[in-house]
Amino acid sequence: MKCPYCQSMNITLADGEYVCRDCGTVLGPEVVPPRPRQVLPVPVRHKLIMLALEQENKKSIKKKYSEMVKMYTGKVAEALGVPEVTVVALQIFQRLDKRIYQGKSPRVIAAAVAYLAAERLGIYIHKQVIAKILGVSKFSIRDTASRLRKYVPNIKETT
Known part of the structure; x- marks a missing residue:
């Protein structure tokens, strides 16, 4: 120079x-020459989680929220041996506005809707039974079901 x-x-x-x-x-x-950006490798923990999910056949990561709720309500109805619960639960779920259940886990919504559907059909099922099937808290089912009752007021009247 x-x-x-x-x-x-x-x-x-x-x-x-x-x-x-x-x-x-x-x-x-x-004058410093620009350094090429290095692509960061995917963390090992993330790879292990994805591998475990694939092994368990849980493709729920890429599913729509409504599909996940449908899957979980079907799981509850199958475990209880009452297939009518799925049909009524999905009718209740379709009546709900998205803003009502936004931010809630699809498992909790499915459990609450299944509980309300069983109640509508006149079938008494403990919240704890549904909670064990889906792996959620019975208190979250209680809270969510009581909140959903406000938005679907005719649960017991129409059959």
């Missing part, structure tokens, strides 16, 4: 800038 003013080759790097030692001219900042 050569100083454009005094034509000296006596240039040094000081505080990240090139400076001519003879005349003191600052020639500019240090």
Whole structure:
């Protein structure tokens, strides 16, 4: 590098800038070539989780929310031996506005809707039984079912 003013080759790097030692001219900042971005590898834990999900045949990650609720209500109805619960539960679920159940787990919504459907059919099922089938808390079923009752008021009247 050569100083454009005094034509000296006596240039040094000081505080990240090139400076001519003879005349003191600052020639500019240090030129650093850009580094290529490295693609970060997928964490091992993420790979293990995805592998475990694939082994268990749980493709629910890519399913729609309504499909997951349908799957879980079917699971409850099958475990209870009452297939009518699925039909009524899906009717109740389809009447609900998305904003009502937004942010809730599809398991909890499915459990609450299945409980309300069984109640509508006149079948008494403990919340704890449904909770064990889907692996959720009976209290979350209670809270969600009581909230859903406000939005589907005619649960006991229509059959």
